[in-house]
Amino acid sequence: MTVPAASGAPHGGAADEPTPEAVQLIELLFFAYRDFTGDADAILAEYGYGRAHHRVLHFITRYPGLRVADLLLILNITKQSLARVLRQLVEGGLVVQSAGDTDRRERRLHVTPAGRALMRRLVNAQARRIRRATGLSGSGADAAIRRFLTAMIEPETREMVSTLLDLPKLSKDLNGELQP
Amino acid sequence: MTVPAASGAPHGGAADEPTPEAVQLIELLFFAYRDFTGDADAILAEYGYGRAHHRVLHFITRYPGLRVADLLLILNITKQSLARVLRQLVEGGLVVQSAGDTDRRERRLHVTPAGRALMRRLVNAQARRIRRATGLSGSGADAAIRRFLTAMIEPETREMVSTLLDLPKLSKDLNGELQP
DNA sequence: CAAATATGTCAATATGACTGACGTAAATTC
DNA sequence: GAATTTACGTCAGTCATATTGACATATTTG
Structure with a gap:
């Protein structure tokens, strides 16, 4: 008896059964996402930053004036995890913090020109891959x-x-x- | 005047410019992949395993008899990184190693029934999300x-x-x- | 003023990855 | 048959990212 294939399913079981198409998509998602993030990783490495910095920089760029609490909710991480990354971005001069207008406890986050410069490189690389992929998809x-x-x-x-x-x-x- | 951007083009410039659609897809990919892996993460946590174990288990399940060298190429990691994860899977009784038929230096990798059981839970969860998503996509x-x-x-x-x-x-x- | 909120920080820990060096067994080559 | 290469393992140290828990500080709100 041969080893049961792919999902280990004896096939033809529950309605819940994973389809072979779905299993293929699981693998494709893994490889696609890995190479997708790889574009950015290579650029970030030049600056000594990692993926975490990218995510933070991305959302601050896209939604200027974001608060720390917003970032925590969007990224779904703890404030301790965010703290180091954010501090490094501020120390690196890519992000600035300023007290909120109405509520001065808040730290509204903005990217600096240097931060925008890095983000542009990152988004260019990733968007290029995406445009190529959507282009090839019809x-x-x-x-x-x-x-x-x-x-x-x-x-x-x-x-x-x-x-x-x-x-x-x-x-x-x-x-x-x-x-x- | 807006701050001149990174690689030069201040909008409306190069053909290289990221489209808003591409930028949206960048964000969607982030959230989609995060929630996609979250399904598996929750199950793995019960067993004290992580994503790395999942990936290894996945490919051994899908391609029984895989060699260590194959895994390294597929996952694109170092053998030291693989070592601990693989050892834990073997110690946990989810994976077995056996010397290759023709080349006894090789360790052919196979999942045990226990390994298949875990994989089934994982693939069920992820395939369910994928089927739902493709279903909703027409x-x-x-x-x-x-x-x-x-x-x-x-x-x-x-x-x-x-x-x-x-x-x-x-x-x-x-x-x-x-x-x- | 007291309580709640937004943020920061210290400390310890876990996971997953890396580099570099070295060891062993088996196969291949000379 | 000895030497080299290959497949795999392992020891040691490091780094990035994440966690939990506890506590501090400033500010707003009741």
Whole structure:
């Protein structure tokens, strides 16, 4: 008797059974995401930064004036984890903090020109790969891929992400709009 | 006047400019992959294992008889990194090693029934999310998504991955077929 | 003023990755 | 048959990222 294949499933079992297509997508996701982040990793390494710095820089760039609490919710990490990364970005002159206008306990976060410079390199590299990939996927694929990735996100998180994606212009005054 | 950007182009410039769609996909990829791996992470935590164990277990399950060298190439990590994870899986009774038939220096890797049991839980959770996502993306989306993810993979790696995906049945005798 | 909130920080720990060096057994080559 | 190469393992040290728990400080709010 041969070793049961792929998922170990004897095939034809529960309705819950993973389809071979789904299993293939699991592997593709692994390799695709690894190479996708690899683009950025190579650039970040020049600066002595890592993926964590990238994520923080990304969201501060995209949503200027973000508060620390917002970042914690978006990234879903602890403040201790964020602290070191954020401190290094500030010390490196890529990010500046300033007390909130109405609430001076808050640290509103903004990227500096140097931070924008790095972000541009990073987004260029990653967007190039994405454009190439969507280009190769045929027209109209873009919408399907966006729907797929959105559906992959945890429903609760999905709402927050939709808010983020749909309101990029409001960045200058997203005072607490992020999570009511 | 806005701050001049990193690699030069202040918008409307180079053809290299990242499109807003690409930038959105960057964020969606981040959240989608995070929640996708979160499914598995929760299960693995029960066993005291991590993502690294998952990846190793996954590929041994999918390609029984895999050699250590194959795993290193697939995962693109060092043997020292693999060592601890693999040892823990063997000690935990999820994976067994046996000397190769023709070359007794090789350690052919196989999952035990216990390993299959864990893998089944993991693949069920992740495939469920994927099926739900592809389901929500409309019919025919599956192929578009597969093309997109494949195109996201580094061309060199892509060949290896295609080989892996296309030859799942040959798993029992992939003697060195993995990388000629 | 007291309590809640936003943020920061000290300390200890875990995971997963790395480099570099060295060891052993088995196969291959001369 | 000896020498080299290959497959794998292991010891030692380091780094990046994350965790939990406890405590500090400033500021806003009731």
